[in-house]
Amino acid sequence: MTIVIPENVQYLMHRLQQAGYHAYAVGGCIRDTLLHQTPEDWDICTSALPQETLDTLQLPNIIENGLKHGTVTVRYHGENYEITTFRTDGSYTDNRRPSSVTFVTDVREDLRRRDFTINALAYNDTEGLLDCFGGAEDLQQKVIRCVGNPDERFQEDGLRIMRALRFASRFGFRIEEETAAAIHRNKELLHHISAERINAELNKLLLGDSAEEILMTFPDVIAVFIPEIEPMIGFDQKNPHHAYDVWTHTVKVIAHTPKDKVLRLAALLHDIGKPNTFTVDEQGIGHFYGHPAESQRLAGIILKRLKYDNNTIQQVKQLVGLHDRYPALKAASVRRLLSETGDTLMPQLIRLQRADCQAKDVSAAEKADVYFDQLSALCDEIMKTSTAYTLKMLAVNGQDLKAIGIKNGKDIGRILQLLLEDVIDGTLPNEKELHIKKAKTLLAE
Numbered sequence: 001m002t003i004v005i006p007e008n009v010q011y012l013m014h015r016l017q018q019a020g021y022h023a024y025a026v027g028g029c030i031r032d033t034l035l036h037q038t039p040e041d042w043d044i045c046t047s048a049l050p051q052e053t054l055d056t057l058q059l060p061n062i063i064e065n066g067l068k069h070g071t072v073t074v075r076y077h078g079e080n081y082e083i084t085t086f087r088t089d090g091s092y093t094d095n096r097r098p099s100s101v102t103f104v105t106d107v108r109e110d111l112r113r114r115d116f117t118i119n120a121l122a123y124n125d126t127e128g129l130l131d132c133f134g135g136a137e138d139l140q141q142k143v144i145r146c147v148g149n150p151d152e153r154f155q156e157d158g159l160r161i162m163r164a165l166r167f168a169s170r171f172g173f174r175i176e177e178e179t180a181a182a183i184h185r186n187k188e189l190l191h192h193i194s195a196e197r198i199n200a201e202l203n204k205l206l207l208g209d210s211a212e213e214i215l216m217t218f219p220d221v222i223a224v225f226i227p228e229i230e231p232m233i234g235f236d237q238k239n240p241h242h243a244y245d246v247w248t249h250t251v252k253v254i255a256h257t258p259k260d261k262v263l264r265l266a267a268l269l270h271d272i273g274k275p276n277t278f279t280v281d282e283q284g285i286g287h288f289y290g291h292p293a294e295s296q297r298l299a300g301i302i303l304k305r306l307k308y309d310n311n312t313i314q315q316v317k318q319l320v321g322l323h324d325r326y327p328a329l330k331a332a333s334v335r336r337l338l339s340e341t342g343d344t345l346m347p348q349l350i351r352l353q354r355a356d357c358q359a360k361d362v363s364a365a366e367k368a369d370v371y372f373d374q375l376s377a378l379c380d381e382i383m384k385t386s387t388a389y390t391l392k393m394l395a396v397n398g399q400d401l402k403a404i405g406i407k408n409g410k411d412i413g414r415i416l417q418l419l420l421e422d423v424i425d426g427t428l429p430n431e432k433e434l435h436i437k438k439a440k441t442l443l444a445e
Contacts, residue, residue, distance in 0.1 A: 022047040035171065050070055070085035089113050116135075138176075169208025170210075231276075256354070292321050296320045389423075390420070397416075414442075
């Protein structure tokens with residue numbers, strides 16, 4: 001089996017080999033290449049000790065921060081490459097990183113410490129593919145399987161639990177039975193993982209082609225760091241407009257949305273407030289009055305806890321809070337919603353709402369397609385006109401009002417908002433002269 005190694009990687013490997021050391025491209029780059037995908041980066045493992053790697057390569061741009069664990073980061077022709085000495089790991093006292101490493105001379109010992117068989121692959125042009133644990137066959141069979149004992153692998157590093165789910169979601173692989181059972185058994189180890197790491201893995205999981213299958217199979221794992229989803233699992237909505245329980249509906253909404261981080265986070269959290277707002281009427285029909293506001297509140301708490309950036313939190317909260325707002329197909333109604341979303345978020349809201357309806361029942365999906373096609377067309381038409389739907393689009397601003405003698409800040413804010421509402425309603429053209437005239441009238445009221 002021949003694998004095409006990039007020229008820069010070949011150069012670094014050959015330099016080490018010419019000096020008498022073993023060197024291989026290793027891990028994810030080999031996995032992705034065998035899957036006919038373009039690797040994000042290329043890692044090298046070698047029998048050379050860190051100082052021997054430095055002495056052999058003699059390159060000017062070398063980062064030595066990882067020397068303790070045997071890693072030298074080399075910058076060559078504008079790209080970073082990690083070169084790591086073959087090693088075995090000591091005990092994992094924090095369920096995340098080894099307390100020590102021991103350098104070894106056999107690449108097979110190095111491959112033995114890795115997480116999954118599909119990542120325990122090494123290659124060079126001289127020896128070809130080194131596959132000690134059946135990783136190539138697992139790639140062909142589309143299987144995620146731990147190297148060795150899965151309980152031990154996860155107890156060494158709890159993040160591997162999320163990595164397994166992420167790889168399965170990304171590649172559309174199934175998780176081997178024993179590995180899956182160990183994930184369920186060891187899920188509480190995720191409490192030891194930093195919010196930033198969980199955040200990164202969750203994003204990749206949500207954006208995978210098989211996110212729906214993984215979320216349906218492992219909701220108990222997601223509930224370790226988002227316990228607010230537990231009441232959703234199996235929650236009967238008792239409503240004729242919903243064919244699924246709250247969690248199943250949520251997962252299907254995710255599957256129907258485009259692969260966008262903000263959009264899929266909003267889909268994950270859009271109904272998380274439903275169990276807290278559930279009521280049943282005299283006919284036995286379930287209702288969730290006020291659930292968008294409750295879901296928005298919980299979304300803010302969850303995303304902050306998981307260390308998402310403020311911009312992501314703000315956008316997701318907006319989408320969640322507005323996801324049940326369906327404007328009439330009239331210019332004034334759509335402009336009013338646009339005043340809350342702005343140009344960028346409005347298309348995202350429509351995508352979320354369309355997915356929400358598609359995940360209810362067949363009749364809702366059919367009606368939704370017609371409605372949202374018309375709503376999208378109306379939005380496009382409105383955004384091309386000069387009619388204002390945000391304060392920034394008004395023909396006047398605060399300075400204009402100050403120029404006609406309106407000095408009080410509260411008055412300026414109040415009048416600008418009233419002018420905008422008149423423009424949105426279509427009772428006032430977006431023209432400066434008319435705005436100034438109306439502003440003088442409003443001040444006198």
